[in-house]
Amino acid sequence: MLRRLLSGDLPRSRVLALVLVVIGLGLLLTPFVFPGAKALNVAAKICTFVVLVASFDLLLGYTGIISFAHTMFFGIGAYGVAIAITRLGPTWPAVAVGVGAALATSLALSLVIGLFSLRVKALYYAMITLAVATAFQTLASQLSDFTGGEDGLSFKVPAMLSPGFSLSSSPFLGVSLDGRLISYYLLLAVSAVLFLLMLRIVNSPFGRVLQAIRENAFRAEALGYRTVLYRTASNVISAGFATLAGALLALWLRYNGPDTSLSFEIMINILLMVVIGGMGTLYGAVLGATLFIVTENYLQDLMKLASHGLAGVPLLRDLVNPDRWLLWLGLLFILSVYRFPFGIVGKLRLKARKAT
Amino acid sequence: MSASSPTVAASDALPAVRPDRLPLLLIPVLALVALPLVKSFSTWVTLTFAGLAMGMIIFIIASGLTLVFGLMDVLNFGHGVFITLGAFLATTVLATMTNWTGKESLFWNLAAVLPAMLIAMAVTGAVGLAFERVIIRPVYGQPLKQIMITMGGAIVGEELIKVVWGPQAIPLPLPAAFRGSLLFGEAAVERYRIIAVVIGLVVFVVMFWVLARTKIGLLIRAGVQDGEMVESLGYRIRRLFIGVFVTGAALAGLGGVLWGLYQQSVIPQMGGLVNVLLFIVIIIGGMGSVGGCFIGALLVGLISNYAGFLAPKVALFSNILLMVIVLLWRPEGLYPVGKR
Numbered sequence: 001m002l003r004r005l006l007s008g009d010l011p012r013s014r015v016l017a018l019v020l021v022v023i024g025l026g027l028l029l030t031p032f033v034f035p036g037a038k039a040l041n042v043a044a045k046i047c048t049f050v051v052l053v054a055s056f057d058l059l060l061g062y063t064g065i066i067s068f069a070h071t072m073f074f075g076i077g078a079y080g081v082a083i084a085i086t087r088l089g090p091t092w093p094a095v096a097v098g099v100g101a102a103l104a105t106s107l108a109l110s111l112v113i114g115l116f117s118l119r120v121k122a123l124y125y126a127m128i129t130l131a132v133a134t135a136f137q138t139l140a141s142q143l144s145d146f147t148g149g150e151d152g153l154s155f156k157v158p159a160m161l162s163p164g165f166s167l168s169s170s171p172f173l174g175v176s177l178d179g180r181l182i183s184y185y186l187l188l189a190v191s192a193v194l195f196l197l198m199l200r201i202v203n204s205p206f207g208r209v210l211q212a213i214r215e216n217a218f219r220a221e222a223l224g225y226r227t228v229l230y231r232t233a234s235n236v237i238s239a240g241f242a243t244l245a246g247a248l249l250a251l252w253l254r255y256n257g258p259d260t261s262l263s264f265e266i267m268i269n270i271l272l273m274v275v276i277g278g279m280g281t282l283y284g285a286v287l288g289a290t291l292f293i294v295t296e297n298y299l300q301d302l303m304k305l306a307s308h309g310l311a312g313v314p315l316l317r318d319l320v321n322p323d324r325w326l327l328w329l330g331l332l333f334i335l336s337v338y339r340f341p342f343g344i345v346g347k348l349r350l351k352a353r354k355a356t
Numbered sequence: 357m358s359a360s361s362p363t364v365a366a367s368d369a370l371p372a373v374r375p376d377r378l379p380l381l382l383i384p385v386l387a388l389v390a391l392p393l394v395k396s397f398s399t400w401v402t403l404t405f406a407g408l409a410m411g412m413i414i415f416i417i418a419s420g421l422t423l424v425f426g427l428m429d430v431l432n433f434g435h436g437v438f439i440t441l442g443a444f445l446a447t448t449v450l451a452t453m454t455n456w457t458g459k460e461s462l463f464w465n466l467a468a469v470l471p472a473m474l475i476a477m478a479v480t481g482a483v484g485l486a487f488e489r490v491i492i493r494p495v496y497g498q499p500l501k502q503i504m505i506t507m508g509g510a511i512v513g514e515e516l517i518k519v520v521w522g523p524q525a526i527p528l529p530l531p532a533a534f535r536g537s538l539l540f541g542e543a544a545v546e547r548y549r550i551i552a553v554v555i556g557l558v559v560f561v562v563m564f565w566v567l568a569r570t571k572i573g574l575l576i577r578a579g580v581q582d583g584e585m586v587e588s589l590g591y592r593i594r595r596l597f598i599g600v601f602v603t604g605a606a607l608a609g610l611g612g613v614l615w616g617l618y619q620q621s622v623i624p625q626m627g628g629l630v631n632v633l634l635f636i637v638i639i640i641g642g643m644g645s646v647g648g649c650f651i652g653a654l655l656v657g658l659i660s661n662y663a664g665f666l667a668p669k670v671a672l673f674s675n676i677l678l679m680v681i682v683l684l685w686r687p688e689g690l691y692p693v694g695k696r
Contacts, residue, residue, distance in 0.1 A: 066503050122499045123431045127635040134632045135676050142669045264628070268511060275504060318519045327515035334508040337501055338494060 005196060007203040011283060013352035016345060020283060023290050027188060031181055038297070044184055046293050047191040048249045053273045054198050054285035055241035060271075061279030062202050063234040064214030066122060068267055069113065069129035072136045073106045073239040075262035077246025080105070082153040082256040083146065090156035099247045103240060110239035114232035137262045152257020161186070161251065187248055194244060199282050201237065210234050211280070272333045278343025287344050292329065299325050379651050379690040386655060390662040401543035403661045409549035411657025412556020413618060415650050417611035418634045419563060420604015426580035426644025426693055428597050429499075430492055433506040435634065436627025437513035438605045441483060442476040442612030443622040444517055447526045449475050457531040465531035469613075476613045477606040484605025487513075488598055510628065517624050525623045528616045552614055559607070560650060567646060576600060580644050580693055636675050640682045642689025651690055652682075 003010065011017040026033075030043040056070050080102025081095060088094035117128045140147050147153065157179075159165055165179035201207055212220040213227050221227045250256045269292065277288020300322035310317045318324070340347045387404055394400045421435050449472040450457055456468035491509040495501040530548055537544040567573035579586045579593050587593050615630070616622040637656050641648025656675055663674035682690060 060500075064500060066500055123425075123429075123503065124639075126433075126503050127431070127639060131632055131636060131676055131679070135673055138673075268507070271504065271507065272511075315519070321519070323523065324515055324519060327512060327519070330508055330511035330515060334491070334505060334512065337505050337508065341501075 007196070007200045009199055009203045009282075011349075013345075013348040015352070016283060016348040019348075020286060023286060031184060040180065040184060042293060042297050044187055044252045045249075046290050047187050048245050048252065049270070049273065049289040049293060050286050051191050051194045051198075051245040051248070052242055053270050053277070053289045054195055054282050055238040055245065056270050057274050057279060057282060057285050058198060058202060058210075058241070059234055059238040060274055061281070061284070062207060062214060063210045063231060064122075064217075065118070065231060065235065066126045067129045067235070068126060068264075069133040069136075070238070070242055070270065071262055071264070071267045072133045073110065073242040074246040074249075074266070075136070075140065075258075076106045076109075077102045077243035077248075078250035078256040078261040079140065079147060079153075079246075080243070081247045081250040082148075082155055085155045085157070086153050090158050090162075092158050095158065095247075095251070099244070102243050102247060106239045106243040107236055110236045111232065114235035115228075118228055118231045118235065133264070133267070137258060137264070140262055141258050148257065150258060152255060152260065154255045157183070157251055157254050183252060187252055190244075190248060194241060195282070195286075198241060202282060206230075206233075214280070272329055274343075275333055275336050276329070276343055278340075278345030278347075280342060281345040281349075284343045284345040291344075295325065295329065299328075376691065379648070379686075382651065382690075383654050383658070386658055386662075390658070393666055394662065398541065398543035399665070401540065402545060403665055404658065405545045405549050405553070407658035407661035408654060409552040409556075409618070409657070410660060411654035412553050412560075413611050413614045414630075414633060414637055414657055415653035416556055416559050416614065417608050417630065418637045418649050418653055419559075419646055420600070420607045421634055422638040422641060422644055422649045423576065423580070423600050423646060424597070424604050425638065427576065427583065427593070427600055428496070430496070430502060430601075431499075431506075432492070433503055433631070434487065434491065434510035434513060435604075435608055436629075436631045437487075437510050437517075438480045438484060438608035438627070439612035439615060439630055440514065440517055440622070440624060440627035442480050442609030443528065443616030443626060444521050444526070444624075445476040445479055445609070446472045446613040446616055447521075447528050447622055450528065450531075457529075460532045462533040465533045469531060469534075469617075473610055473613050476609040480609025480612070481602045481606035484602045485598070487605065488601045492601075514624050514628065521624070523624060525621050527621045529620060530617055534617070548617065552618065555614065559610070563646065572596075572599075633675065636679050638689075640679055640689055642686075642691040642693055644693035645689065645691035648689055648691035655682075 011020055027043050027047060030039055034040075034043075052070075052074055059065050059067055059070070077099070081098040084094045084098025084101065088097065113129065113132065117125055141150050143149075144151075156162060160179060161183040162179045165182070166177065202210070209220065209225050209230050212223070212225070213230055217227050220230075246261055249261060253260065273288035273292045274285065275288070276291065277286070278284025303320050303322040303325060306320040307317055307322060310320060319327070336343055342349075390403070391397070391400050394403060417435070417439055421432060425431050450468060453468040453472075456464045459465065487509060491505055492502070495505050534548045534551060537546045538550070539545075565573075567577060575586060575591055575596055579596055583593050586596075612627070615626070619626070633656060637652040638649055640652035640655065641650070655678060659674045659678050660671055664671045667674075686692065
């Protein structure tokens with residue numbers, strides 16, 4: 001049953017399995033165990049980013065394509081929901097229209113980009129996607145009538161998901177059953193389904209071809225696989241999942257703007273998450289996203305303490321300044337690329353294999 | 357007998373390669389196309405000068421990037437860090453020389469700006485050496501890792517710059533004699549833009565002279581064409597590459613100083629923002645070609661300014677549109693570097 005659910009791709013390391021169970025349980029029980037809005041927000045962000053990072057891993061880790069336009073599709077999903085609800089009102093059909101239109105846009109766009117530019121070498125593809133993503137970001141902030149410009153769009157969500165909605169008047173285990181809770185569990189469930197779906201894809205024969213292309217594109221072509229088509233398919237699929245992740249984020253935040261879903265910083269962040277967690281292992285996406293987002297939100301508190309402690313030492317004090325958290329993750333990232341190319345997950349699996 | 361010898365000699369000589377000058381025409385063509393669109397002649401002169409100045413600065417920054425790619429197939433996504441570093445160094449150096457930059461005299465202003473440039477170039481060159489050693493050398497020949505690791509280098513570099521100079525914008529005022537404009541008839545041209553064009557031309561001429569007339573330049577050009585062949589002739593291409601990388605970093609530092617003065621303020625993100633422009637320029641020029649990079653930079657500079665004036669909303673798209681058009685005409689850039 002479990003094997004089937006995970007598409008035969010078990011963690012293959014006891015430590016990894018334990019960590020995954022802890023993360024899963026943590027996400028499942030967040031509303032009951034960790035009180036407060038911040039914890040719930042962090043958990044929701046982890047859920048959406050697990051999907052986003054896993055979809056990026058499908059492209060980078062499994063197919064060996066590096067694209068800097070991944071947040072563009074994430075943004076399209078978020079803007080799709082935001083614009084549809086702003087125009088059509090906070091109803092479920094509006095959400096469906098938004099997600100549908102966003103998916104169609106993303107799939108078409110990724111197909112075009114893929115067919116045009118996946119024939120070229122990795123470097124060119126990286127540059128072209130970078131240029132396209134930058135242009136798209138400018139476009140989104142310029143079309144302010146449509147997208148809300150730099151301010152973005154704030155909107156209402158369908159009544160069932162809004163904070164005012166209440167399932168029952170009496171709280172359950174000390175937690176009031178309001179729309180936020182329903183939103184959270186909806187988000188968690190959809191994210192989990194999407195993640196398992198991606199796990200299914202990468203462990204299918206199709207996924208194996210993608211990995212063959214990653215290892216040696218020339219040989220894959222010689223075996224009779226049209227690598228361009230497989231690469232394009234991988235590009236389109238990952239764009240689709242990124243779009244859905246974007247839609248989830250917008251529904252949760254009830255807001256979308258360039259900085260929350262389109263900015264290049266997010267692109268860098270998901271690159272860091274994939275690599276630190278482990279490329280070519282979807283579980284790496286779970287680990288990477290969780291580690292990164294928890295760090296982003298809680299390491300700063302720790303660094304604040306260190307920074308106070310070192311207030312007298314000039315340079316060191318600035319190095320542990322809470323705003324410099326990205327510096328440390330950047331170093332970890334470089335170290336990961338050198339030392340453990342398959343990230344934390346790869347390291348754990350290697351250890352497990354050596355032990356047996 | 358004697359009459360036939362010249363013909364024999366002529367057929368023995370290498371067939372002359374016809375220089376490909378067609379892309380050079382693009383710059384005047386673009387400028388002339390823009391003239392009727394802009395309508396006012398004086399505005400056009402101002403815009404053209406602004407475009408040329410911007411193009412020159414971009415060329416100074418991008419030339420090292422394209423050569424490094426040509427020599428070793430290394431595309432440095434962290435090139436922007438050198439720009440930022442150069443600009444921030446300039447703010448520190450110039451801040452100590454306010455009584456020279458404040459004087460209304462070109463001599464004293466240059467006496468302040470030139471050391472700032474030299475210090476910026478020396479430091480970014482040294483940082484470039486370390487960057488090559490630590491970041492790039494371990495991942496030669498692995499494009500995917502290279503992209504990621506240079507990106508990581510860019511993140512860490514930007515954060516370190518924030519550690520030293522703080523995350524906020526720092527003003528970088530122009531020295532007194534660089535401010536203001538010169539009037540040609542009705543057209544106003546900012547003095548600093550003329551200075552930037554002159555510096556850009558000097559860099560271009562020196563670089564072209566080195567590449568075309570010196571042994572080092574010959575080796576670099578040969579290395580771009582076919583590195584293995586150069587190695588088999590007994591030259592160490594790695595050393596050549598390190599030299600080019602350091603020079604490229606130093607030039608990016610110089611470009612950063614010029615760009616910072618152009619914007620009159622510097623922010624830690626400035627390098628990352630320029631990156632996209634750089635990539636467009638070196639793709640347009642043909643990856644690895646300095647001449648193509650020069651033309652590409654001027655085209656991008658001009659079109660950004662014309663588009664910024666005519667239709668500000670599409671300014672960034674204009675560059676991408678330019679790239680698409682050029683690539684439709686010449687799919688490997690204006691001057692394809694013949695190898696691979």
